[in-house]
Amino acid sequence: MKFTLSWLKEHLETDATLDEICTRLTEIGLEVEDVDDKAAFKPFVIARVVSAEKHPQADRLKVLMVDTGSGSPVQVVCGAPNARAGLIGAFAAPGTYVPGIDVTLAVGNIRGVESRGMMCSEKELQISDNHDGIIDLPDDAPVGKSYAAYAHLDDPVIEINLTPNRPDCTSIHGIARDLAASGLGTLKTRAAPSFAVEGETPVKLTLDLDDPKLCPGFSLRLVRGVRNGPSPRWMQQRLTAIGLRPINALVDITNYMTFDQGRPMHVFDAAKVTGNLTVRRAREGETVLALDQREYRLGPNNVVISDEDGIESIGGIMGGEHSGCDENTVDVLIESALWDPMNIAKTGRSLGIITDARYRFERGVDPEYMVPGLERTTELVLELCGGTAARAEVVGYKGHEPKVVDFPYSEVKRLTGLEVSTEESNAILARLGFQVSGSGERVSVSVPSWRPDVDGKADLVEEVMRIHGVDNIKPAPLESHAAVNGRILTTLQIRTRAAKRALASRGMLEAVTWSFIPEDQAKLFGGGSPALKLANPIAAEMSDMRPSLLPGLLTAAQRNADKGYGDVAIFEVSGTYENDRPDGQRRVAGGIRRGTASLAGGGRMWSNAVKGGGKPVDVFDAKADALAVIEACGLPMGNIQIEQGGPEWYHPGRSGTIKMGPKVVLGYFGEFHPLTLEALDVSGALCGFEVYLDAMAEPKKKATRTKPALELSPFQAVKRDFAFVVDKTVESGAIIKAATGADRKLVTGVNVFDIFEGASVGDGKKSVAIEVQIQPVERTLTDEDFEALTQKIVASVAKFTGGVLRS
Numbered sequence: 001m002k003f004t005l006s007w008l009k010e011h012l013e014t015d016a017t018l019d020e021i022c023t024r025l026t027e028i029g030l031e032v033e034d035v036d037d038k039a040a041f042k043p044f045v046i047a048r049v050v051s052a053e054k055h056p057q058a059d060r061l062k063v064l065m066v067d068t069g070s071g072s073p074v075q076v077v078c079g080a081p082n083a084r085a086g087l088i089g090a091f092a093a094p095g096t097y098v099p100g101i102d103v104t105l106a107v108g109n110i111r112g113v114e115s116r117g118m119m120c121s122e123k124e125l126q127i128s129d130n131h132d133g134i135i136d137l138p139d140d141a142p143v144g145k146s147y148a149a150y151a152h153l154d155d156p157v158i159e160i161n162l163t164p165n166r167p168d169c170t171s172i173h174g175i176a177r178d179l180a181a182s183g184l185g186t187l188k189t190r191a192a193p194s195f196a197v198e199g200e201t202p203v204k205l206t207l208d209l210d211d212p213k214l215c216p217g218f219s220l221r222l223v224r225g226v227r228n229g230p231s232p233r234w235m236q237q238r239l240t241a242i243g244l245r246p247i248n249a250l251v252d253i254t255n256y257m258t259f260d261q262g263r264p265m266h267v268f269d270a271a272k273v274t275g276n277l278t279v280r281r282a283r284e285g286e287t288v289l290a291l292d293q294r295e296y297r298l299g300p301n302n303v304v305i306s307d308e309d310g311i312e313s314i315g316g317i318m319g320g321e322h323s324g325c326d327e328n329t330v331d332v333l334i335e336s337a338l339w340d341p342m343n344i345a346k347t348g349r350s351l352g353i354i355t356d357a358r359y360r361f362e363r364g365v366d367p368e369y370m371v372p373g374l375e376r377t378t379e380l381v382l383e384l385c386g387g388t389a390a391r392a393e394v395v396g397y398k399g400h401e402p403k404v405v406d407f408p409y410s411e412v413k414r415l416t417g418l419e420v421s422t423e424e425s426n427a428i429l430a431r432l433g434f435q436v437s438g439s440g441e442r443v444s445v446s447v448p449s450w451r452p453d454v455d456g457k458a459d460l461v462e463e464v465m466r467i468h469g470v471d472n473i474k475p476a477p478l479e480s481h482a483a484v485n486g487r488i489l490t491t492l493q494i495r496t497r498a499a500k501r502a503l504a505s506r507g508m509l510e511a512v513t514w515s516f517i518p519e520d521q522a523k524l525f526g527g528g529s530p531a532l533k534l535a536n537p538i539a540a541e542m543s544d545m546r547p548s549l550l551p552g553l554l555t556a557a558q559r560n561a562d563k564g565y566g567d568v569a570i571f572e573v574s575g576t577y578e579n580d581r582p583d584g585q586r587r588v589a590g591g592i593r594r595g596t597a598s599l600a601g602g603g604r605m606w607s608n609a610v611k612g613g614g615k616p617v618d619v620f621d622a623k624a625d626a627l628a629v630i631e632a633c634g635l636p637m638g639n640i641q642i643e644q645g646g647p648e649w650y651h652p653g654r655s656g657t658i659k660m661g662p663k664v665v666l667g668y669f670g671e672f673h674p675l676t677l678e679a680l681d682v683s684g685a686l687c688g689f690e691v692y693l694d695a696m697a698e699p700k701k702k703a704t705r706t707k708p709a710l711e712l713s714p715f716q717a718v719k720r721d722f723a724f725v726v727d728k729t730v731e732s733g734a735i736i737k738a739a740t741g742a743d744r745k746l747v748t749g750v751n752v753f754d755i756f757e758g759a760s761v762g763d764g765k766k767s768v769a770i771e772v773q774i775q776p777v778e779r780t781l782t783d784e785d786f787e788a789l790t791q792k793i794v795a796s797v798a799k800f801t802g803g804v805l806r807s
Contacts, residue, residue: 001162002242003172003259004155011176014185018156024184025160029466030169036157040099041148044120045069047091048143052084057111064119066091069144077108077115082133089135090120090147100124125153126240152234157241165453167363171262174450181431182467192372193379201390203273203333208280214303215279215315217338217367217397219374222270226250226385228329235384250325250332253380255356262365262450263336263373264357266313270331272323275308279315279337286311289321290353302347303339316344316361317353334381336374338367338397349536364452367400402435403447407460410441415458416465417473428467429460492587495633495693496573499589502632503571506599506625508591511570513552515577516542521551524679525649531580545577549590550649550688551680554672557594558682566684567595567602571625573693586695589629592688593617599624616685619654622669626658626689630666633696638740640666642733649676658691667691715776717748720786722793723769724803725761735768738800742792746781749773767806 005018016024022032047068055061055077062083065073068091076091094116097104100123108115118124123131125147141150148154160175168174180187201222207215230236231252239246239255246252254265282298288311289295296314298304305313313319316339325332345362348354371394378389412420426436426443433448447454454460465473489497500510518541522528527547537543546552549572557568571591578584596602596614598621623642631637639660646655646668655670669689677683724735736750754769761767772793774781781789797803 001170001175002157002159003175004157004238004241006152006155007172007238007260008158008176008179011173011188012179012185013188014179016184018158021179021184022158024179024182025158025175027466027469027471028178028182029163029470030166030175030178031161032158033161034159036159038148038154038156040097041125041153042146043096044090044092044125044147046088046137046141046143046145046147046150047074047119049083049085049087049089049119052078052087055111055113057113061111063113066117066119067143068093074116075114076117076119077110077113078119078134080119080121080134082136083119087134088137088139088141088143090125090137090151092118092120098124100126127151127153128236128240128246152237155237155241164363167360167365167452168262168450170360170363172260174262177433178467181428193375195379195382195389197389197391199390201333201393203270203393204276205393205395206276206278207396208278209303210281211340212396214281214340214343215337215396216340217370217394218279219336219371219392219394219397220277221334221374221378221392222331222390223334223378223381223385223387224331224390226330226332226381226387228325228327228332228385232384248325248327249384250329250381253377253384256380257373257377258356258360261369261373261376262360263369263376264316264360264365265373265377266319266335266357267325268312268319268323268333268335269325269329270333271329273307273312273333277312278306280304280306282311288312288314290314290318291321291324292318292353293321296351296353298351301343301350303343305335314347314351314353315339317348317351317358318355332381332385332387334374334377336370336377338365338370366450367397368449370397400449402449403455405445405447405454405457405460406442407436407445407457408442411457411461412464415461417476418465418468420464420468424468425464428464432463432467434460434463491698492693495696496587496589498632498634499573499629499691499693500571502628503573503589503591503625506569506628507597508569508571508593508625511553511556511572512574513549513556513572514542515546515575517544517546517551519543521680522547524676525551526647527577529579532577547578548576548649549574549588549690550592553590553592553688554677554680554682554686557592557686558680558684561594561684567597569593569597569602587693588690589693590688590690591622591625592686593621593625594684594686596685617687618685619651619656619670619687622671622687622689623656626667626669626691629689629691630658630696633693634699635660635666635696641737642731644731646670649673660695660697664695664697665692666695713775713777715780718774718776718781718786720772720774720790721753721769722772722790722797723754723767723806724797724801725765725767725806726801726803728757728764728766730766730768730801730803732768734801735770735797735803738797739770739772739793741800742796743789745777746774746789747772747793748775761806768803 022035025032045068047066050065050067050073052062052064055063061077061079064076064078064083066076067073092098092105094105094107105118119134121131121134122128162169177187179185201220205218205220209215228248228250231246231249235252235256236246239252244255250267254267258264281300282302282304284299286298287295303315304311305315312323339361341362341364344358348358374392409422409425412418429436429445435446437444445460519528522544525548528544532545534543553570560568573589576586576588596616598617641659643657645652646657650670651673657668658666660666667690671687732752739750740747751771752768753771756767794805
């Protein structure tokens with residue numbers, strides 16, 4: 001929301017400086033985002049052309065001697081057709097930045113003649129688009145004085161960052177009301193519009209809607225005999241200062257009312273309207289050419305204003321080109337209406353239209369100002385364009401029923417910690433337009449029509465707090481408790497943090513990718529159901545909710561590779577979506593590694609080779625990452641099972657499924673299927689994983705949060721190697737599980753260190769070598785103990801896998 005300082009002071013009687021006003025705005029919750037003090041216009045001065053001679057080397061150029069008020073004339077080469085002796089205009093000296101052409105002037109040499117500055121046009125000073133000649137001022141313009149001050153170009157522009165719950169401050173009048181309530185000046189009240197009316201408005205209006213909330217009120221007035229030329233300079237300057245382009249008087253008046261009073265208006269050229277007007281739902285497939293020169297296809301969810309020939313306006317959002325006002329407009333219909341905020345928001349989003357009218361209507365405008373807004377707009381039209389006003393036509397509006405909130409004063413102290421007296425609370429609410437009735441510790445507060453955001457007592461506390469002063473809240477430490485505080489984070493939040501820390505410690509960088517992906521990518525990773533399609537995607541290629549984190553991570557890695565960063569290890573812990581129900585959203589930790597970005601180190605360096613790095617990533621890198629996440633989340637790793645294979649987007653022979661027991665799937669890992677990479681247009685050595693954090697069971701509650709004492713065996717651990725010959729179809733994990741289960745008290749670890757296939761072990765067979773770590777607990781083991789344990793391990797592997805000890 002932008003406005004100029006002078007515009008604000010039309011509504012606020014105050015002697016406060018610009019800095020004081022900006023500080024107070026932020027203090028009362030209207031955060032100042034930017035202030036343009038117009039310092040760029042200060043170097044421009046009013047100057048008189050003393051002489052204008054023809055350039056010796058160019059027919060269209062003139063050599064001017066310019067009096068800038070400094071005493072000695074300055075030579076300027078100028079090509080403006082209206083340059084002449086005696087002209088008074090705006091001069092820019094060397095070193096001045098000219099905003100309209102984005103150039104900083106320097107001493108120039110034009111066709112052999114030195115030029116020490118510029119006489120400026122209106123376009124060069126961003127006053128208008130006119131650049132046919134230099135600025136021509138009246139003879140009494142003060143030479144040597146600031147042109148910005150003379151032309152009111154030094155009016156500072158303030159921009160505030162409005163939150164969606166403050167529709168009352170989408171108007172300069174509303175901002176002034178808040179400042180006045182805070183004690184920074186007095187709110188000015190303008191006299192009610194007064195003008196003569198002649199006859200009735202011949203165009204009648206009908207509300208043909210199945211839901212009255214779509215248009216709770218509509219007012220219309222005809223003004224005959226207007227002259228629709230340019231708007232006055234003061235209005236053009238204000239609109240230009242806040243980023244709007246002046247068009248003509250009628251259109252500029254509606255834009256002025258939008259910002260001045262927060263009341264969007266619309267004008268129809270009455271000669272272009274056929275018959276009466278109807279507010280209705282659009283029919284499926286109807287189209288309208290809007291004022292932005294774009295054609296929009298509408299449907300029953302859109303509310304329109306139509307005449308007998310068709311649609312003339314998209315209600316509350318944008319008018320139609322057909323009935324727009326131009327310099328030939330003589331009779332004008334002025335519209336002031338109310339629209340349903342939710343419908344306006346949905347229509348604007350579905351059509352992709354962003355306008356100042358939509359911005360205000362979707363937040364909620366003051367219903368009680370519908371008719372007064374029409375009156376004020378009519379007054380401006382009569383003042384600036386002339387004409388005769390007819391009697392207004394008002395349809396549908398049944399008046400505003402104010403909300404009444406029960407307000408206990410004690411809530412201020414309870415919610416904010418501020419000690420605010422009853423009298424001050426009443427005064428603050430009254431200055432903001434609230435009506436307080438009753439006495440004692442509880443009162444009834446009537447909410448003004450311009451504050452649709454106020455619903456309950458907490459909202460009233462917020463009003464008192466921000467005007468009394470948030471900076472008056474004194475910092476205080478939290479109360480200490482005798483006992484240790486209980487757990488604050490949920491298990492899922494704790495595991496999310498643990499997963500991020502574990503992956504970051506493994507050299508991976510956290511990424512944040514879009515939750516929306518293209519339909520073809522969604523289908524590639526098991527998604528693409530109609531229930532997960534977006535009704536209003538922010539882009540055509542972001543049409544579906546993602547079923548997996550991997551598409552976004554893979555394409556992100558490829559973008560890095562395309563820019564020369566091929567060794568990438570990135571992860572994300574976020575949500576994926578299986579269906580449109582709450583239980584369909586999963587919490588997933590996923591990651592990918594590309595190129596040589598392994599834990600041992602990426603890149604072709606001799607130091608990496610020593611550590612085992614510098615090699616293309618593979619399935620085992622992804623497996624290690626996935627298991628690191630599971631271990632960080634606190635699951636017992638002894639119960640983890642790994643099965644070969646995974647979803648179809650993984651390589652069938654280089655992927656695995658991680659389970660907790662036979663049924664609970666914790667995640668998948670592996671290298672990616674070549675067809676998957678081809679469909680994503682991704683290349684290179686790639687592996688990845690996904691672990692479902694929400695699939696992990698809640699940890700069992702312990703009697704104490706204190707960790708048990710560390711008990712270490714005083715006896716030396718021993719390692720024994722075994723090599724088993726098994727069928728090729730037998731997974732290594734099955735051998736590990738069988739060996740571990742032989743004696744869980746003594747066997748503390750089993751690792752595979754070699755796999756061999758060849759004629760010496762037989763067709764369809766392979767040799768799997770494992771290292772078994774044995775940890776005595778009660779005593780040192782004898783040879784007989786080791787022999788008995790060996791027999792147990794061999795028997796267990798034979799029983800569960802059919803393997804025999806390799807001789």
